[in-house]
Amino acid sequence: MPLAGRRFAENGLWTAFATILAVLCIDHAKDSNGDKIEVKPEFTTGLVIHPEPFHCSFEVVNTAREAHIRATVNSR
8 A cells, every 4th residue: 555645745855856956056065266076976884875975065046036935935
């Protein structure tokens, strides 16, 4: 039997990702000289494997969308 909230959770994640990508440009972090810091793919070991934390930068690419999303979040 499928989980009752599975589709709801998938739709919520899809909406969150689409919103983030519509407002932000996610790119490599930069060092003090302005050069990109390359990401070295590293993963944990054990029963559950996931990526190790890494540095990145977030830059707003659409201030109108950002203002709309902030207003929506703050109205809750």
